[in-house]
Amino acid sequence: KAGVTQTPRYLIKTRGQQVTLSCSPISGHRSVSWYQQTPGQGLQFLFEYFSETQRNKGNFPGRFSGRQFSNSRSEMNVSTLELGDSALYLCASRTSPSTDTQYFGPGTRLTVL
């Protein structure tokens, strides 16, 4: 089975712009979670989607949003980018929210200038 894939792998944006990141889960996995990883804050949960609905949300401002499509692929969007949004954005998939084990994608490295 192919693993979790994320596109693009690297992205450079400037302050004020917006960005959309994509995540394709493992085949058969319907739950997708997003995390932000920074050296200072570590791995922080953004949100989880299942059946095209957001099921859980972390403590991030409304500039961070996401969605999930009927094929379980997910996108996250960050609007009005700030320098502090520079991070590695990881998505992880699992079969469903009641399944414990989740698998991470390779991440998208976002740099905001």
Place this chain on the structure above:
Amino acid sequence: GENVEQHPSTLSVQEGDSAVIKCTYSDSASNYFPWYKQELGKRPQLIIDIRSNVGEKKDQRIAVTLNKTAKHFSLHITETQPEDSAVYFCAARRRANAGGTSYGKLTFGQGTILTVHP
């Protein structure tokens, strides 16, 4: 919400020695505790996990122990090798309930940089 504390933040050992990383959690309803290994520039990879109905789990050189009363769990790596060098993260989750109305999120510790010297 859940809070996970991980110690130490860095750990340096000689090849062949054992390494122990400890985590404490705050939410007594947490019942799933995975450990991830992240090599430089790579994705976090699940190396072992334990559920609250088990006190210890072992997989070759890696073991995890859980003390529910004290709300802490530990990763033990024996006979360390240079390829064990990486950042290790612990995490905790309150599992989704049977009704599916509670969807637990994974809360991670801050990570431990493990360096194994040849």
